[in-house]
Amino acid sequence: MSLETVPSxxxxxxxxxxxxxxxxxxxxxxxxxxxAPLEPEAAGHGFFALARAFHLGDLVLVxxxxxxxxxxxxxxxxxxxxLDHYLVQFYRxxxxxxxxxxxxxxxxxxxxxxxxxAQPVDTRASAAECLSLVVPRDLMESVVPHGEGLHGRxxxxxxxxxxxxxxxxxxxxxxxxxASQTPDIVRATCHLVGACLRxxxxxxxRSREQIDALLVARIRRxxxxxxxxDGGTGLTPEAIGRSVGLSRSRLYALMKPHGGVxxxxxxRRLLHVHAALATPGEHSSVMALADRFGFSSHAHLSRAFRxxxxxxxxxxxxxxxxxxxxxxxLGVATGDDAPGFDDWIRTLRG
Numbered sequence: 075m076s077l078e079t080v081p082s083x084x085x086x087x088x089x090x091x092x093x094x095x096x097x098x099x100x101x102x103x104x105x106x107x108x109x110a111p112l113e114p115e116a117a118g119h120g121f122f123a124l125a126r127a128f129h130l131g132d133l134v135l136v137x138x139x140x141x142x143x144x145x146x147x148x149x150x151x152x153x154x155x156x157l158d159h160y161l162v163q164f165y166r167x168x169x170x171x172x173x174x175x176x177x178x179x180x181x182x183x184x185x186x187x188x189x190x191x192a193q194p195v196d197t198r199a200s201a202a203e204c205l206s207l208v209v210p211r212d213l214m215e216s217v218v219p220h221g222e223g224l225h226g227r228x229x230x231x232x233x234x235x236x237x238x239x240x241x242x243x244x245x246x247x248x249x250x251x252x253a254s255q256t257p258d259i260v261r262a263t264c265h266l267v268g269a270c271l272r273x274x275x276x277x278x279x280r281s282r283e284q285i286d287a288l289l290v291a292r293i294r295r296x297x298x299x300x301x302x303x304d305g306g307t308g309l310t311p312e313a314i315g316r317s318v319g320l321s322r323s324r325l326y327a328l329m330k331p332h333g334g335v336x337x338x339x340x341x342r343r344l345l346h347v348h349a350a351l352a353t354p355g356e357h358s359s360v361m362a363l364a365d366r367f368g369f370s371s372h373a374h375l376s377r378a379f380r381x382x383x384x385x386x387x388x389x390x391x392x393x394x395x396x397x398x399x400x401x402x403x404l405g406v407a408t409g410d411d412a413p414g415f416d417d418w419i420r421t422l423r424g
Contacts, residue, residue, distance in 0.1 A: 078253045081129040083415055092120035099123040099140070105416035106157065106191065108146040112198060127415030128248045130256045133263065134208040134418050137245050140201065145170070147195040153332055154382075156298065156345055158291055159422060160209045160224065161189040162267060164238040168202025174226030186234040188271065190225035192291045205241040209267065210422050211291060217268025224271065233270040240266055289328055292318050297342045305368035306343055311335045343367045344382045347375065349420070351390040360387045 085102055087095035096117040100109050102125065111117035123140040169181040175193045189195055192211075215221050229237060240263065251259075296317045300309045314335065315325045325335065332338045347363050350356050358366070364375035379387050 080248050080251050080253050080256060082249065083127050085123075085125045085415075087121055087123045093118050095123070096121035102416060105419050106147075106161070107195070108148070108151065110144045110146070112142045112144060125415065127418065128245075129415070129418045130248075130260050132210065132213055132260045132422070134415060134422060135241070135244055135248070136206045136208070136415060137203070138206065139203045140199070142201050143199055145172075145195060145197045145199060147191060147193075149194060149331070152192055152194070153338075153341060154345065156294075156342075156349070156420065157191045158211045158295060159191050159419070160211065160214045160221070161191065162207040162209060162237070162241075163187050163189070164205040164234075164241045166203045166205065166238075166242070168200040168204075170197040170199035170202070172197030177226050179226050179228060181228060182230065184230070184235070184238065186229040186237050186270075188224045188227045188229075190221070192294075193225045205238075205245055207241060207263070207267075208419055208422060209264075213264060214267070217264050218271050227271065229270060237266060237270045286328060289318065289320070290332070293320075293325070293328065293338075294342065297339055298346075301343055301346050301367060305366055306339060307368055309339050314339075340378065341382060343369070344379055347379065347387070348383065348390060351387055363387075 085099075087099050090098045096111055099121060103109055103123075111121065121141055123138070125136055125138045127134055127136040163181075164186045165181055165183055167183055169183055169185065171178075171180045173179070173194070173196045174189060175195075179187070179197075181187050211221070214224070218224065228234075244259070244263070293314060296314060297306065297309055300306045300313075311322060311325060314320075315322055318325075320328070329335045329338050332341075347367050350358065350363055350366075360375060361372040364370075364372050367375075369375040369378065376387060
Protein backbone atom coordinates (compact mmCIF):
# COMPACT_ATOMS: atom_id res chain seq x y z
CA MET A 75 0.00 0.00 0.00
CA SER A 76 1.42 3.41 -0.97
CA LEU A 77 1.91 5.96 1.81
CA GLU A 78 0.46 9.46 1.62
CA THR A 79 3.12 12.04 0.79
CA VAL A 80 3.35 15.77 1.55
CA PRO A 81 0.87 17.62 -0.72
CA SER A 82 2.53 19.77 -3.37
CA UNK A 83 1.41 21.87 -6.30
CA UNK A 84 3.13 23.82 -9.08
CA UNK A 85 2.47 26.82 -11.27
CA UNK A 86 4.39 28.00 -14.36
CA UNK A 87 3.55 31.00 -16.53
CA UNK A 88 4.93 29.22 -19.59
CA UNK A 89 1.64 27.28 -19.64
CA UNK A 90 -0.01 30.50 -20.92
CA UNK A 91 0.25 32.66 -24.01
CA UNK A 92 2.92 35.37 -23.64
CA UNK A 93 0.47 38.24 -23.32
CA UNK A 94 -1.48 36.37 -20.59
CA UNK A 95 1.49 35.29 -18.49
CA UNK A 96 1.71 38.26 -16.13
CA UNK A 97 -2.07 38.34 -15.57
CA UNK A 98 -2.01 34.63 -14.68
CA UNK A 99 0.84 35.21 -12.20
CA UNK A 100 -0.93 38.25 -10.70
CA UNK A 101 -4.05 36.18 -10.09
CA UNK A 102 -2.07 33.42 -8.38
CA UNK A 103 0.06 35.67 -6.13
CA UNK A 104 -2.83 38.00 -5.26
CA UNK A 105 -3.51 35.83 -2.22
CA UNK A 106 -0.54 37.65 -0.62
CA UNK A 107 0.53 40.62 -2.77
CA UNK A 108 -0.60 43.02 -5.41
CA UNK A 109 2.07 42.91 -8.10
CA ALA A 110 3.05 45.06 -11.05
CA PRO A 111 5.77 44.60 -13.67
CA LEU A 112 8.71 47.00 -13.38
CA GLU A 113 8.68 47.26 -17.17
CA PRO A 114 4.95 47.26 -18.12
CA GLU A 115 5.63 47.24 -21.86
CA ALA A 116 7.84 44.15 -21.61
CA ALA A 117 5.27 42.18 -19.59
CA GLY A 118 2.97 42.02 -22.60
CA HIS A 119 5.64 40.03 -24.43
CA GLY A 120 5.99 37.38 -21.75
CA PHE A 121 6.67 37.08 -18.03
CA PHE A 122 8.44 34.21 -16.29
CA ALA A 123 7.25 33.01 -12.91
CA LEU A 124 7.39 29.58 -11.33
CA ALA A 125 6.00 28.51 -7.98
CA ARG A 126 6.17 25.14 -6.27
CA ALA A 127 4.47 24.80 -2.90
CA PHE A 128 4.35 22.18 -0.14
CA HIS A 129 1.63 22.00 2.52
CA LEU A 130 2.97 20.92 5.91
CA GLY A 131 -0.30 21.27 7.78
CA ASP A 132 0.61 24.28 9.95
CA LEU A 133 3.11 25.78 7.49
CA VAL A 134 3.33 26.31 3.74
CA LEU A 135 6.70 26.39 1.96
CA VAL A 136 6.79 27.99 -1.51
CA UNK A 137 9.74 28.08 -3.89
CA UNK A 138 9.32 30.91 -6.41
CA UNK A 139 11.38 32.12 -9.33
CA UNK A 140 10.25 35.25 -11.14
CA UNK A 141 11.13 38.20 -13.34
CA UNK A 142 11.54 41.67 -11.83
CA UNK A 143 8.35 43.13 -10.33
CA UNK A 144 6.84 45.32 -7.63
CA UNK A 145 5.20 43.71 -4.56
CA UNK A 146 2.55 45.63 -2.59
CA UNK A 147 0.41 45.16 0.50
CA UNK A 148 -1.54 48.35 1.09
CA UNK A 149 -3.66 49.35 4.12
CA UNK A 150 -6.71 48.52 2.00
CA UNK A 151 -5.38 45.01 1.32
CA UNK A 152 -4.81 44.52 5.02
CA UNK A 153 -8.36 45.66 5.82
CA UNK A 154 -10.02 43.56 3.14
CA UNK A 155 -8.28 40.20 3.25
CA UNK A 156 -8.15 37.65 6.01
CA LEU A 157 -4.43 36.86 6.13
CA ASP A 158 -2.75 36.91 9.54
CA HIS A 159 0.62 35.37 8.74
CA TYR A 160 4.32 36.10 8.59
CA LEU A 161 6.53 35.45 5.57
CA VAL A 162 10.04 34.21 6.31
CA GLN A 163 11.84 34.59 2.98
CA PHE A 164 15.26 33.32 1.91
CA TYR A 165 16.54 34.91 -1.29
CA ARG A 166 18.80 32.41 -2.99
CA UNK A 167 19.30 34.74 -5.95
CA UNK A 168 18.35 38.36 -6.47
CA UNK A 169 16.73 40.53 -3.83
CA UNK A 170 14.63 43.63 -3.31
CA UNK A 171 14.57 47.19 -2.01
CA UNK A 172 11.61 49.06 -0.57
CA UNK A 173 9.56 49.81 2.50
CA UNK A 174 8.16 47.57 5.21
CA UNK A 175 5.94 49.40 7.69
CA UNK A 176 7.46 52.69 6.56
CA UNK A 177 11.05 51.56 7.17
CA UNK A 178 13.56 51.29 4.32
CA UNK A 179 15.10 47.89 3.73
CA UNK A 180 17.30 46.14 1.19
CA UNK A 181 17.62 42.40 0.75
CA UNK A 182 20.73 40.93 -0.87
CA UNK A 183 21.21 37.37 -2.17
CA UNK A 184 21.73 34.93 0.69
CA UNK A 185 19.70 37.03 3.16
CA UNK A 186 16.58 36.08 5.11
CA UNK A 187 13.85 38.63 5.72
CA UNK A 188 10.61 38.59 7.72
CA UNK A 189 7.42 40.37 6.64
CA UNK A 190 4.27 40.73 8.75
CA UNK A 191 1.29 40.54 6.40
CA ALA A 192 -0.75 42.68 8.82
CA GLN A 193 1.52 45.63 7.98
CA PRO A 194 2.16 47.54 4.72
CA VAL A 195 4.81 46.43 2.23
CA ASP A 196 6.06 48.15 -0.94
CA THR A 197 9.13 46.57 -2.53
CA ARG A 198 10.79 46.28 -5.92
CA ALA A 199 12.41 42.93 -6.57
CA SER A 200 14.96 42.02 -9.20
CA ALA A 201 14.67 38.75 -11.06
CA ALA A 202 15.06 36.30 -8.20
CA GLU A 203 14.66 32.89 -6.66
CA CYS A 204 13.09 32.91 -3.22
CA LEU A 205 12.00 30.35 -0.64
CA SER A 206 9.04 31.62 1.42
CA LEU A 207 7.84 29.99 4.62
CA VAL A 208 4.28 31.07 5.48
CA VAL A 209 3.87 31.04 9.27
CA PRO A 210 0.52 31.82 10.98
CA ARG A 211 0.79 34.55 13.61
CA ASP A 212 -0.15 32.31 16.54
CA LEU A 213 2.54 29.82 15.59
CA MET A 214 5.18 32.54 15.14
CA GLU A 215 4.32 34.13 18.47
CA SER A 216 4.67 30.76 20.19
CA VAL A 217 8.42 30.89 19.39
CA VAL A 218 8.95 34.68 19.26
CA PRO A 219 6.62 36.06 21.98
CA HIS A 220 4.58 39.09 20.85
CA GLY A 221 6.47 39.27 17.56
CA GLU A 222 7.68 42.82 18.15
CA GLY A 223 10.33 44.03 15.75
CA LEU A 224 9.84 41.25 13.21
CA HIS A 225 8.35 43.24 10.32
CA GLY A 226 11.13 44.09 7.92
CA ARG A 227 13.79 42.24 9.92
CA UNK A 228 16.81 41.13 7.90
CA UNK A 229 19.09 38.25 8.85
CA UNK A 230 22.28 38.56 6.80
CA UNK A 231 24.48 36.92 9.43
CA UNK A 232 25.23 33.35 10.50
CA UNK A 233 21.70 32.94 11.88
CA UNK A 234 20.28 33.90 8.49
CA UNK A 235 22.59 31.46 6.77
CA UNK A 236 21.51 28.66 9.09
CA UNK A 237 17.82 29.38 8.52
CA UNK A 238 18.31 29.69 4.75
CA UNK A 239 20.15 26.37 4.66
CA UNK A 240 17.28 24.73 6.55
CA UNK A 241 14.63 26.07 4.15
CA UNK A 242 16.70 24.95 1.17
CA UNK A 243 17.11 21.50 2.69
CA UNK A 244 13.36 21.25 3.30
CA UNK A 245 12.62 22.20 -0.29
CA UNK A 246 15.00 19.47 -1.56
CA UNK A 247 13.73 16.73 0.73
CA UNK A 248 9.97 17.31 0.91
CA UNK A 249 9.09 15.67 -2.43
CA UNK A 250 8.13 12.11 -1.62
CA UNK A 251 8.31 12.63 2.17
CA UNK A 252 5.59 10.86 4.15
CA ALA A 253 2.87 13.26 5.33
CA SER A 254 2.91 11.58 8.76
CA GLN A 255 6.34 13.13 9.37
CA THR A 256 5.18 16.73 8.97
CA PRO A 257 4.32 17.45 12.64
CA ASP A 258 7.92 16.77 13.65
CA ILE A 259 9.23 18.85 10.75
CA VAL A 260 6.95 21.76 11.66
CA ARG A 261 8.05 21.60 15.29
CA ALA A 262 11.76 21.56 14.43
CA THR A 263 11.37 24.33 11.84
CA CYS A 264 9.49 26.61 14.23
CA HIS A 265 12.09 26.08 16.96
CA LEU A 266 14.85 26.99 14.52
CA VAL A 267 12.96 30.09 13.33
CA GLY A 268 12.55 31.16 16.95
CA ALA A 269 16.20 30.54 17.79
CA CYS A 270 17.36 32.61 14.81
CA LEU A 271 14.97 35.53 15.34
CA ARG A 272 14.80 35.93 19.11
CA UNK A 273 18.28 37.41 19.63
CA UNK A 274 17.49 40.28 17.26
CA UNK A 275 13.82 40.71 18.14
CA UNK A 276 14.45 40.87 21.89
CA UNK A 277 16.72 43.87 21.49
CA UNK A 278 14.18 45.94 19.55
CA UNK A 279 12.23 48.54 21.53
CA ARG A 280 8.49 48.37 21.15
CA SER A 281 6.95 50.96 18.90
CA ARG A 282 3.40 52.24 19.02
CA GLU A 283 2.81 51.34 15.37
CA GLN A 284 3.87 47.73 15.87
CA ILE A 285 1.85 47.32 19.06
CA ASP A 286 -1.23 48.77 17.36
CA ALA A 287 -0.79 46.41 14.40
CA LEU A 288 -0.64 43.42 16.74
CA LEU A 289 -3.75 44.57 18.61
CA VAL A 290 -5.67 45.06 15.36
CA ALA A 291 -4.66 41.54 14.28
CA ARG A 292 -5.94 40.20 17.60
CA ILE A 293 -9.22 42.09 17.17
CA ARG A 294 -9.54 40.67 13.65
CA ARG A 295 -9.11 37.12 14.98
CA UNK A 296 -11.79 37.68 17.64
CA UNK A 297 -14.19 39.16 15.10
CA UNK A 298 -13.64 36.29 12.67
CA UNK A 299 -14.20 33.77 15.43
CA UNK A 300 -17.50 35.45 16.31
CA UNK A 301 -18.59 35.50 12.68
CA UNK A 302 -17.82 31.79 12.29
CA UNK A 303 -19.70 31.02 15.51
CA ASP A 304 -23.00 32.83 14.93
CA GLY A 305 -22.61 35.30 12.08
CA GLY A 306 -21.24 37.91 14.45
CA THR A 307 -24.54 38.82 16.06
CA GLY A 308 -22.83 39.39 19.42
CA LEU A 309 -19.97 41.54 18.09
CA THR A 310 -20.78 44.79 19.83
CA PRO A 311 -17.93 47.22 20.62
CA GLU A 312 -18.32 46.34 24.29
CA ALA A 313 -18.05 42.60 23.64
CA ILE A 314 -15.02 43.00 21.36
CA GLY A 315 -13.28 45.25 23.90
CA ARG A 316 -13.84 42.71 26.67
CA SER A 317 -12.57 39.81 24.55
CA VAL A 318 -9.24 41.51 23.78
CA GLY A 319 -8.86 43.40 27.07
CA LEU A 320 -9.21 46.93 25.68
CA SER A 321 -11.12 49.93 26.95
CA ARG A 322 -13.85 51.37 24.75
CA SER A 323 -11.77 54.47 23.97
CA ARG A 324 -8.67 52.42 23.06
CA LEU A 325 -10.73 50.12 20.83
CA TYR A 326 -12.31 53.08 19.05
CA ALA A 327 -8.91 54.72 18.53
CA LEU A 328 -7.49 51.51 16.99
CA MET A 329 -10.49 51.08 14.71
CA LYS A 330 -10.68 54.71 13.54
CA PRO A 331 -8.29 54.12 10.56
CA HIS A 332 -10.50 51.17 9.57
CA GLY A 333 -13.68 53.24 9.48
CA GLY A 334 -14.80 52.41 13.02
CA VAL A 335 -15.78 49.24 14.85
CA UNK A 336 -19.06 48.57 13.08
CA UNK A 337 -17.65 49.15 9.63
CA UNK A 338 -14.69 46.89 10.43
CA UNK A 339 -17.03 44.09 11.58
CA UNK A 340 -19.21 44.47 8.48
CA UNK A 341 -16.10 44.33 6.28
CA ARG A 342 -15.09 41.05 7.89
CA ARG A 343 -18.63 39.68 7.42
CA LEU A 344 -18.46 40.60 3.73
CA LEU A 345 -15.12 38.80 3.40
CA HIS A 346 -16.66 35.65 4.87
CA VAL A 347 -19.51 35.93 2.36
CA HIS A 348 -16.98 36.40 -0.45
CA ALA A 349 -15.02 33.34 0.70
CA ALA A 350 -18.22 31.25 0.80
CA LEU A 351 -19.22 32.37 -2.70
CA ALA A 352 -15.76 31.46 -4.03
CA THR A 353 -15.68 28.04 -2.33
CA PRO A 354 -16.11 25.14 -4.78
CA GLY A 355 -19.17 23.09 -3.93
CA GLU A 356 -20.77 25.90 -1.87
CA HIS A 357 -24.16 26.54 -3.47
CA SER A 358 -25.94 28.56 -0.76
CA SER A 359 -28.09 31.36 -2.13
CA VAL A 360 -27.24 34.97 -1.42
CA MET A 361 -30.32 35.10 0.80
CA ALA A 362 -29.04 32.14 2.83
CA LEU A 363 -25.60 33.73 3.14
CA ALA A 364 -27.19 36.99 4.28
CA ASP A 365 -28.91 35.12 7.09
CA ARG A 366 -25.78 33.13 7.99
CA PHE A 367 -23.53 36.17 8.23
CA GLY A 368 -25.83 38.63 9.99
CA PHE A 369 -27.25 40.80 7.20
CA SER A 370 -30.86 41.91 7.50
CA SER A 371 -31.84 40.93 3.95
CA HIS A 372 -30.68 39.80 0.53
CA ALA A 373 -30.86 43.42 -0.65
CA HIS A 374 -28.81 44.67 2.31
CA LEU A 375 -26.06 42.14 1.62
CA SER A 376 -26.00 42.76 -2.13
CA ARG A 377 -25.82 46.53 -1.70
CA ALA A 378 -23.08 46.36 0.96
CA PHE A 379 -21.14 43.76 -1.06
CA ARG A 380 -21.07 45.92 -4.20
CA UNK A 381 -20.08 49.02 -2.23
CA UNK A 382 -17.22 47.13 -0.55
CA UNK A 383 -15.79 45.13 -3.47
CA UNK A 384 -17.00 47.02 -6.52
CA UNK A 385 -18.85 44.03 -7.98
CA UNK A 386 -21.87 41.90 -7.10
CA UNK A 387 -22.04 38.54 -5.25
CA UNK A 388 -23.05 36.81 -8.48
CA UNK A 389 -19.87 38.07 -10.17
CA UNK A 390 -17.77 35.97 -7.76
CA UNK A 391 -19.29 32.78 -9.15
CA UNK A 392 -18.68 33.84 -12.76
CA UNK A 393 -14.88 33.69 -13.03
CA UNK A 394 -13.31 35.00 -16.24
CA UNK A 395 -11.77 32.31 -18.41
CA UNK A 396 -8.22 33.51 -17.63
CA UNK A 397 -8.83 33.14 -13.90
CA UNK A 398 -10.18 29.63 -14.32
CA UNK A 399 -7.14 28.73 -16.42
CA UNK A 400 -4.78 30.06 -13.77
CA UNK A 401 -6.59 28.16 -11.02
CA UNK A 402 -6.59 24.97 -13.08
CA UNK A 403 -2.86 25.33 -13.76
CA LEU A 404 -2.26 25.62 -10.03
CA GLY A 405 -4.49 22.72 -9.11
CA VAL A 406 -6.90 25.08 -7.35
CA ALA A 407 -10.32 23.58 -6.92
CA THR A 408 -12.84 24.53 -9.58
CA GLY A 409 -15.06 21.57 -8.76
CA ASP A 410 -14.02 18.64 -6.59
CA ASP A 411 -10.30 18.97 -7.32
CA ALA A 412 -7.70 19.39 -4.60
CA PRO A 413 -6.90 23.00 -3.58
CA GLY A 414 -3.71 24.82 -4.55
CA PHE A 415 -1.31 26.95 -2.54
CA ASP A 416 -3.42 30.14 -2.67
CA ASP A 417 -6.22 28.24 -0.92
CA TRP A 418 -3.69 26.69 1.49
CA ILE A 419 -2.45 30.15 2.51
CA ARG A 420 -5.97 31.53 2.96
CA THR A 421 -6.99 28.67 5.24
CA LEU A 422 -3.71 28.28 7.12
CA ARG A 423 -4.16 28.22 10.88
CA GLY A 424 -1.65 28.26 13.71
